[in-house]
Amino acid sequence: MYLRPDEVARVLEKAGFEMDTLTPKIYGYRRGDNYVYVNREARMGRTALIIHPTLKEKSLNFAEPASEMKTCDHYTQFPLYLAGDNQEHYGIPHGFSSRIALERYLQGVFGG
Secondary structure: OOOOHHHHHHHHHHOOOEEEEEOOOEEEEEEOOEEEEEEOOOOOOOOOEEEOHHHHHHHOOOOOOOOOOEEEOOOOOOOEOOOOOOOOEEEEEEOOOOHHHHHHHHHHHHOO
């Protein structure tokens, strides 16, 4: 069982991220120069946290991604996926089975 999107959002806020975007599909969170999305459509939570593609390699030290990538036209802070037919942005999706696992991940990838 993975954390649901609303649970991921609460952990992000506790870690100092501030929501600056809200759509039916996503929550967008910023902390300093870092930006992440919470995929509100991830009902089971497997792809609830979406990170910027440039963090993929660093992120692998702390968690395996749920899939290679996730595209969405709402990920406007992330690069466009140029291989697709649609003008969609993409990020790297992750799911976490506990708040502690997510907190450790955030600490590892984004620091204190």
